[in-house]
Amino acid sequence: RPGLLEPLGVHRDHRGRGYGTAITLAAAAALREMGASSAVVCTPSSNVGAVATYRSGGFRALPQRRDLYREG
Template identity: 40%
Template structure:
């Protein structure tokens, strides 16, 4: 689409501080910043096995738009 986009990259909360709503607060603050800059769409990447993050993003209305695979090979 022709909408202006912003990306939040590597959002995380230290394990000792999880479960307090900090991830939600950080994400909402980032979204406000992007919207304040005139951006219309927010993109964020998450490991599909990170159940808590996936749940958070879905609860805030994010939708999966791409499923990416990550490959590796041991060479030494």
């Protein structure tokens, strides 16, 4: 049972201090305690800060996937 870790954010005044990584690790630990077999994130690759934060928390990037939608 995978757990989704989203969304995550750190106010710009507090960036670069490791808070994002700490939040990522704490959220992954909480998911594990709730019985998740893995943790996943889904963020645009253009969001460089988020990608860096998730990587620092131990996540690895997978190939990009394009969202599909149908006009209503």
